[in-house]
Amino acid sequence: IAPLQNQENTCSGTYHSKIALVIIGVTSLQKIKFAYPRSLEDLLQDVASLHEAVSGSATAPTSLIIVDGLECYLRMPGLSSGLQQAQLSSAAHVSALLFDTAAFLTQTLEERAASLAPCRVLASFQPVGEGHARDPSAQDPVISVLDRYFQVRCTLDRRWQPSPAAAGPQDMWHVCLCGVGITGAFLAEDEENPGRPQEWTLVIGADGSMEFTPRNVDHVSYLTGALTSGLTKLQIENLPAQLSSCEAQWFE
Amino acid sequence: IILYSNKILGKLIVPFKNWIPFASDLSLERIIWKVAEQLFKEVQKTYQEKTQIPDDLLIALRFVFGSCALQALDLVDQRSVTCVSSPSGRRAYQVMGGSGLLYTCYTYCHYCPCPAFSYTVLRRNESLLCKHILAAYLSQAMGLFQQETLSDQHMSNILSGRAAATDT
Numbered sequence: 369i370a371p372l373q374n375q376e377n378t379c380s381g382t383y384h385s386k387i388a389l390v391i392i393g394v395t396s397l398q399k400i401k402f403a404y405p406r407s408l409e410d411l412l413q414d415v416a417s418l419h420e421a422v423s424g425s426a427t428a429p430t431s432l433i434i435v436d437g438l439e440c441y442l443r444m445p446g447l448s449s450g451l452q453q454a455q456l457s458s459a460a461h462v463s464a465l466l467f468d469t470a471a472f473l474t475q476t477l478e479e480r481a482a483s484l485a486p487c488r489v490l491a492s493f494q495p496v497g498e499g500h501a502r503d504p505s506a507q508d509p510v511i512s513v514l515d516r517y518f519q520v521r522c523t524l525d526r527r528w529q530p531s532p533a534a535a536g537p538q539d540m541w542h543v544c545l546c547g548v549g550i551t552g553a554f555l556a557e558d559e560e561n562p563g564r565p566q567e568w569t570l571v572i573g574a575d576g577s578m579e580f581t582p583r584n585v586d587h588v589s590y591l592t593g594a595l596t597s598g599l600t601k602l603q604i605e606n607l608p609a610q611l612s613s614c615e616a617q618w619f620e
Numbered sequence: 621i622i623l624y625s626n627k628i629l630g631k632l633i634v635p636f637k638n639w640i641p642f643a644s645d646l647s648l649e650r651i652i653w654k655v656a657e658q659l660f661k662e663v664q665k666t667y668q669e670k671t672q673i674p675d676d677l678l679i680a681l682r683f684v685f686g687s688c689a690l691q692a693l694d695l696v697d698q699r700s701v702t703c704v705s706s707p708s709g710r711r712a713y714q715v716m717g718g719s720g721l722l723y724t725c726y727t728y729c730h731y732c733p734c735p736a737f738s739y740t741v742l743r744r745n746e747s748l749l750c751k752h753i754l755a756a757y758l759s760q761a762m763g764l765f766q767q768e769t770l771s772d773q774h775m776s777n778i779l780s781g782r783a784a785a786t787d788t
Binding site: 409420460475 | 706708709710731733735737738739742745776779
């Protein structure tokens with residue numbers, strides 16, 4: 369699900385589909401439904417309607433929901449910027465509906481075959497003020513609402529300054545995974561601190577190649593595990609070629 | 621420390637002793653929610669046996685949820701909670717507030733469109749739930765809710781906030 373791009377509202381809304389075409393085959397592509405809701409109300413309706421396809425149908429239930437550019441829906445003209453409380457409520461509404469829908473679809477998937485993986489939710493959100501000078505201590509209040517529902521947050525920050533020795537012409541990013549949902553593949557076997565942030569440096573070369581380096585040497589052993597897990601692989605492979613200055617992404 | 625000082629909550633929290641040492645790594649809210657879940661189970665078990673909630677459980681509910689507890693119990697008492705379902709199997713709870721407005725609460729995830737949820741839960745982070753969500757939990761535990769079957773399309777409209785159950 370991605371915002372419909374237009375001249376008045378330019379959000380990074382189409383890179384997932386472009387990259388997906390390269391990564392996956394045609395057969396798999398037929399299983400993907402692309403949707404471009406025009407407003408928050410349409411987005412809510414689209415997500416709320418996902419259960420209808422399950423009813424009396426042999427069609428496999430949705431197993432992954434990706435919402436690109438949540439900020440576009442939460443800051444559309446119909447939602448006054450002065451109504452922060454309404455914005456927080458809208459963020460909570462769409463997040464809760466996504467996870468309630470995913471929980472229902474997971475239950476349906478399990479009923480059809482115990483071996484099927486649960487339905488997951490991925491969403492991207494660009495905090496207010498990105499691309500401009502900002503106060504690092506001032507967090508977009510919507511983020512605290514999203515953190516309430518999404519158990520893992522992946523923050524991509526281009527403003528992180530590498531050491532002078534490593535500085536070069538490459539595009540460098542600080543990648544940080546945090547949240548109470550960091551378990552399993554993200555943690556080393558002897559890890560005693562679930563929820564502890566996991567950090568990497570991402571270098572995007574001029575040819576588009578990407579290289580991840582753990583910021584803590586102790587974490588090398590489980591970086592491989594994280595890269596080979598399905599969701600993380602999808603998340604990393606789908607990084608857009610031209611990222612905006614800073615973007616935060618969450619996944620369950 | 622405060623939780624352990626309470627007789628009922630101390631009893632409820634025993635199953636979590638194993639992970640309490642790691643509590644510093646989890647938010648207090650999630651720990652309290654685990655306690656609340658145990659509390660709902662206690663309410664369910666006791667209500668099935670005695671068809672009433674004893675004082676010690678009422679005190680525990682008041683302790684965890686504050687003034688919301690009595691307001692929610694009042695809603696349950698008035699049979700204000702309706703469980704709506706559709707042929708797909710999707711369910712949701714609709715709670716008739718004191719003002720006569722109908723609030724839709726989800727089954728698996730906490731959200732209520734009421735002003736109290738936006739202000740005290742989302743903005744101020746002062747409460748776990750609003751009285752409508754708590755009423756939905758308590759009505760499930762006590763089996764005191766009404767039931768209504770809707771079409772899948774109507775259920776979608778309710779979940780998205782476009783319609784209330786009684787609109788059609």
